[in-house]
Amino acid sequence: MLMFSGYTGGMISKTKIRFNKIPPVYRAALAVALFLVAGVAGAFLVAGERSEARELTAATITPADFNPGNIISDDVFYNYNSMTAAEIQTFLNERNSNCDPWGLRNNRAAPFLAAGHTLPVTCLPDFQGRTVDRPVDAYCNGYVGRPNETAAEMIYNVARSCRVNPQVLLVKLQKEQGLVTSQFPWPRQYSAAMGFACPDDAPCNEAFAGFFMQVWAAARQFRVYRQADRFINGWFRVGQYNNIGLHPDASRNCGTQRVFIENQATQGLYYYTPFVPNAAALRTLSGSGDRCSVYGNRNFWVIFWRWFGNPHAPVADRTTPVPDLPEGTHIELSGASLMRLDLRAQMLSRVAAGATLDQIMQDVSVSDNITVRMTENGQVVERAATGTIVEFFITGRDAPLVTWNVSALGDVNGDGVVDVADLVAIRLHLAGTRPLTGEHLTAANVLPDNGGVDIGDLIRMRQLLAGTITNLR
Numbered sequence: 509m510l511m512f513s514g515y516t517g518g519m520i521s522k523t524k525i526r527f528n529k530i531p532p533v534y535r536a537a538l539a540v541a542l543f544l545v546a547g548v549a550g551a552f553l554v555a556g557e558r559s560e561a562r563e564l565t566a567a568t569i570t571p572a573d574f575n576p577g578n579i580i581s582d583d584v585f586y587n588y589n590s591m592t593a594a595e596i597q598t599f600l601n602e603r604n605s606n607c608d609p610w611g612l613r614n615n616r617a618a619p620f621l622a623a624g625h626t627l628p629v630t631c632l633p634d635f636q637g638r639t640v641d642r643p644v645d646a647y648c649n650g651y652v653g654r655p656n657e658t659a660a661e662m663i664y665n666v667a668r669s670c671r672v673n674p675q676v677l678l679v680k681l682q683k684e685q686g687l688v689t690s691q692f693p694w695p696r697q698y699s700a701a702m703g704f705a706c707p708d709d710a711p712c713n714e715a716f717a718g719f720f721m722q723v724w725a726a727a728r729q730f731r732v733y734r735q736a737d738r739f740i741n742g743w744f745r746v747g748q749y750n751n752i753g754l755h756p757d758a759s760r761n762c763g764t765q766r767v768f769i770e771n772q773a774t775q776g777l778y779y780y781t782p783f784v785p786n787a788a789a790l791r792t793l794s795g796s797g798d799r800c801s802v803y804g805n806r807n808f809w810v811i812f813w814r815w816f817g818n819p820h821a822p823v824a825d826r827t828t829p830v831p832d833l834p835e836g837t838h839i840e841l842s843g844a845s846l847m848r849l850d851l852r853a854q855m856l857s858r859v860a861a862g863a864t865l866d867q868i869m870q871d872v873s874v875s876d877n878i879t880v881r882m883t884e885n886g887q888v889v890e891r892a893a894t895g896t897i898v899e900f901f902i903t904g905r906d907a908p909l910v911t912w913n914v915s916a917l918g919d920v921n922g923d924g925v926v927d928v929a930d931l932v933a934i935r936l937h938l939a940g941t942r943p944l945t946g947e948h949l950t951a952a953n954v955l956p957d958n959g960g961v962d963i964g965d966l967i968r969m970r971q972l973l974a975g976t977i978t979n980l981r
C-alpha cells in the first residue's frame with residue numbers, strides 16, 4: 509500500500525524572526541552569523557561535511573542544510589529507544605499545556621457544534637482509548653490490546669513493536685494533522701492522525717481510522733517500506749538517483765527533481781509523502797514557496813530539528829532492546845482455524861486435546877526462520893494438553909520469541925484427554941470447591957457463546973461422555 513496522503517502537510521507554525529525587532533547590538537551579530545552560515549554552507553556540497561563545518565542547532569539551521577537525499581539518518585529514524593512512555597507524556601504535556609476543551613477561545617465551538625460534534629474535546633496529552641491485538645508479522649512484533657491506554661503509551665508501545673523512533677511518530681502526528689500541539693482537535697485530527705490511508709482529498713479507509721490504528725499502521729508501514737526494494741520495482745531506490753515529483757497536481761507541470769536517496773529512512777519518507785520540496789519551498793524554513801511547493805518533507809525535517817535536535821545525531825542505546833526480528837519474520841494463526849489466539853494472555857485455546865505439534869501447525873503460518881517446539885515443565889512433549897506451551901524461536905536463538913499457552917478444549921485437568929475427570933473438575937469449579945483459572949478455566953468453557961463456565965458447559969461435557977455428541981467443537 510502506498511501513501512499519497514499528507515503531501516500538503518499543513519504549514520508549520522510561523523516563527524519568523526522579525527529583524528527590526530531585534531536590538532541593534534544583536535542585529536550586527538546576527539548579520540555576521542548569517543553571513544558566516546551562508547558562506548560556509550555555500551562552500552561545501554556534501555551534506556556530511558557541511559554538518560561538520562559548523563555546529564548545527566535548531567536555531568542555526570538554514571534551508572541549505574536540508575539534504576533531500578538524507579533527511580534523517582537510519583540510526584535516528586529506527587531508534588525505538590529514544591524516549592520512555594513517561595518522557596513522551598511529559599513531552600506532550602509541554603507541547604500542549606493550554607487545551608481549550610470547550611472551545612471557549614477564538615470562537616472555536618460554534619463551527620464545531622454546527623458540524624454535529626459534541627464538546628468537550630480531548631487534547632492529545634489527555635487522550636485515552638482502547639487498543640487492539642495485532643499479530644506478529646514480518647514488520648512488527650505484534651501488539652497486545654488493552655482497554656485503556658494513553659496516547660503516550662500507545663506511541664511508546666507501537667514504536668517498540670515496530671522499532672521506529674517514537675520521536676518520528678510524534679513529528680508525523682504534528683506534520684499530518686497538527687495533533688501534538690492542537691488545543692482544540694477535531695475528530696478528523698484523531699481519525700486521520702497520521703494521514704495513513706486518509707488522502708487529503710478523499711474519505712479515509714475506515715479500517716485504519718482512529719488514533720491507535722493510525723499510529724500502528726504508519727509505524728508498521730515504515731517497516732514495510734524498508735522492504736520496498738523487493739516488491740516495488742522502479743520506485744524510490746536507496747543508493748541511486750531517483751526522479752521525485754515536486755507537486756501532486758499534474759496539471760501544474762511542476763516536473764521532478766533528481767535526488768540521490770542515501771538511506772532507508774529517507775526512502776520511507778518519500779514513499780509516505782512522495783514529493784520533494786522545491787527551491788522556493790526551501791527559501792524558508794516555515795513560510796510558503798510557490799505554486800510548485802510541497803512542504804511535507806521539509807516540515808518533517810524542521811519539526812524534528814526544533815523538537816528533538818539533529819536528525820543525524822549519533823544514537824546512544826539507552827534501554828533494553830526488544831528482540832530484533834529479521835525482516836520477513838512472521839507468526840500468525842490462520843483466520844479459518846477452529847483454535848483461538850488471545851495475544852494478551854498469550855493463550856492458544858480450543859486446541860484439540862492430544863493434538864500433535866504438526867496438527868497444530870497446520871493452522872499456523874510461520875516464516876522459514878522460525879523453529880517451533882511444544883513443552884511442558886521444560887520438557888519437549890509430543891501431544892498437546894492444557895498447560896502445554898508452544899514455543900516459537902528464531903532459529904539458532906536460545907530464548908523463545910513468542911510463547912503460546914495451550915488450552916485444550918475440554919481437557920480441564922490438563923492430562924491431554926477429555927474424560928470423566930474433566931467433568932468432575934467442572935463440577936467442582938461450579939460448586940466453588942476447586943475454582944479453575946487460566947488455561948484450565950478456558951478449557952472448561954466448552955460452550956464459549958454463553959460467556960463463562962456454567963451449567964451449560966457441564967451439560968455439554970456430559971453429552972460428549974455419554975456419546976450424544978462426538979465432538980466438542
Ligand SMILES: [Ca+2]
Pocket residue numbers: 918919920921922923924925926927929930
Ligand atoms: Ca483431561
Ligand SMILES: [Ca+2]
Pocket residue numbers: 952953954955956957958959960961962964965
Ligand atoms: Ca461456557
